[in-house]
Amino acid sequence: MENVLAKKDLQIAILGAGISGLTVGVRLMERSWSNVTIYSEYIAADGLERRPLVSEVACALWLPIWTRQKEVDDSYRAREVYWSRYSFNKFKELDCSCGIELVHHREFYTEAEVEGGLAIPSELSNMLPGFVGQPVASPPPMPNDMPALTYEQSFETYVVAMPVYLSWLVHRFRELGGKFGSGIIFRSLDDVRRIDAKLYVNALGLAGGHIFGDATMVGVKGQVVLCPPDPNICCSVGVGEYCLIPRRDALVLGSLLQRTFTDSNPTQENIDLILRVVRPWIASGLFHRRNSTSAGKGLKTPSARASSAGLRPFRPSGIRVELEQFDRFCVVHNYGHGGAGVSLSWGCAETVVDLLNEFDK
Ligand SMILES: Cc1cc2nc3c(=O)[nH]c(=O)nc-3n(C[C@H](O)[C@H](O)[C@H](O)COP(=O)(O)OP(=O)(O)OC[C@H]3O[C@@H](n4cnc5c(N)ncnc54)[C@H](O)[C@@H]3O)c2cc1C
Structure with missing residues (x-):
């Protein structure tokens, strides 16, 4: 002792x-x-x-x-x-x-991602409250040049x-x-x-x-766009390197996974990349509370308050x-x-x- x-x-x-x-x-x-x-x-x-x-x-x-x-x-x-x-x-x-807050999260995958083992494995999913894994019923709208989403996992998790x-x-x-x-x-x-x-x-x-x-x-660059908080968004959403996260202090849009980049600072080009994918999710109203004040009223992406970038230590x-x-x-x-x-x-x-x-x- x-x-x-x-x-x-x-x-x-x-x-x-x-x-x-x-x-x-x-x-x-x-x-x-x-x-x-x-x-x-x-x-x-x-x-x-x-x-x-x-x-x-x-x-x-x-x-x-x-x-x-x-x-x-x-x-x-x-x-x-x-x-x-x-x-x-x-x-x-x-x-x-x-x-720290509990949030309902919806993660969408392409067929190739599921086959490549990128979905959350059963050793982890079995402890996640409310976990459901199923074929996608109503996918978020995606640009035409991106592969179709076929599978969804939804569960409660923590956002920090x-x-x-x-x-x-x-x-x-x-x-x-x-x-x-x-x-x-x-x-x-x-x-x-x-x-x-x-x-x-x-x-x-x-x-x-x-x-x-x-x-x-390897440094893998990521970037986020911080918008004013929106209590009407009811869940966080992830599709590959893109996400929408309603935090109490900000609505976070992100987050990119770039192995090659010329500038490790936040760039306007990256803000545009993120908005091109995430803006239609918000505009669709799919992730708004049913009784939300803004749902169905011509939803717009709130304007960016700030953007920051970092290199993930990979x-x-x-x-x-x-x-x-x-x-x-x-x-x-x-x-x-x-x-x-x-x-x-x-x-x-x-x-x-x-x-x-x-x-x-
Ligand atoms: C856009 C983005 C979104 C992300 N989203 C998530 C997410 O949703 N969930 C999740 O789990 N992770 C996420 N990550 C990953 C997560 O941020 C990192 O894995 C984590 O922050 C790494 O933390 P760290 O303390 O190891 O490194 P760091 O945060 O880089 O801390 C390193 C520390 O070392 C110090 N340091 C470094 N070099 C030196 C030096 N030469 N001399 C003295 N001090 C030095 C720094 O000042 C700092 O204090 C995300 C990352 C990015 C970029």
């Missing part, structure tokens, strides 16, 4: 203050580690004038997709299912003051207003006694070594790969959550969450803390 307590006093440095780093910070403090500091170029939701973090741009639905592209073995698959389920159950415990939620995580971490280091940019492993700690958590998102010698990371072989031992220190990696960093955040954080608890000092 004494040994365990002594271990939990060791200085831990978390690198990165997006959703991955902050969630690990909170879980470490909740599980009795006492000396935890988060270091980062930026702290999410710190209110500074700057480009938003990927974590702040996210829509963000619990929808664990776009996490990898290569075939994975059964043990990796089981870990991803565990991370997804664990996080869903954790969101269930949090209330709306954290920026990221600016509110990240502020809550920062507050929770501080409240539990966690500390933030001053702003720092890591360019190499030597920069990391300059921080005085024996244990590190790598939650640097896209940068988490190259600093630790993993050259496989790792083709899947998320890396594992311990790596160096000469004088030890790193637990937690990066490469692609399009699902929010959906898997609590589960991955739990595995990180388990690995640190098992680490033999």
